[in-house]
Amino acid sequence: MRKLFPLFCAVLFSAAIHANEVAVAPDVAPDGLAPLGETWLEANPYRGQPAAVSVGRAAYNQACARCHGADAATNAAPAPDLRQINRYCRRIDDAELNAACMRDNDAWFAKSVRYGKVIVGVTHMPPWQGVLKQELAWAIQTFIEAQASRGRE
């Protein structure tokens, strides 16, 4: 029985995520954010903007929190703690290298969000392309970064 316990937990864990794998657009207006059009950018145009942090918080809590945790403030949610995603860049002091790292990070964030995480036919995260406007996606990333920097100053 004890040997079966981890298996039992794994089944429960994946059921909890997979039961809700459909992407539903958040009902949040991109107030105060420059419009970006349909073609996805590769880098976050809103980094550090307070309007993006507040729009991003609302959109994150509607669209992402059920898997990644409320307010991007926990590492105990079923899906990865998104505050960790640019941690490699944060350790780089050199300004040029840091900027290059952030560019890579932004492109990877956009790719993850647009195409989701579908691995050998199993949807771990649904694709958000066509559901989530890019204004909201970049605002969400800006909010996550604000959460990541809290407590480090």
Ligand code: HEC
């Ligand atoms: C149905 C659950 C679910 C929802 C809703 C969801 N995600 Fe995910 N997300 C996941 C899972 C599970 C993974 C890990 C997939 C893997 O690594 O195979 C993931 C991975 C990611 C990654 C890559 C992180 C990493 O460390 O690999 C990013 C970025 C991401 N999600 C952003 C978002 C954003 C932004 C939203 C809201 C717009 C969102 N997710 C909504 C389940 C979800």
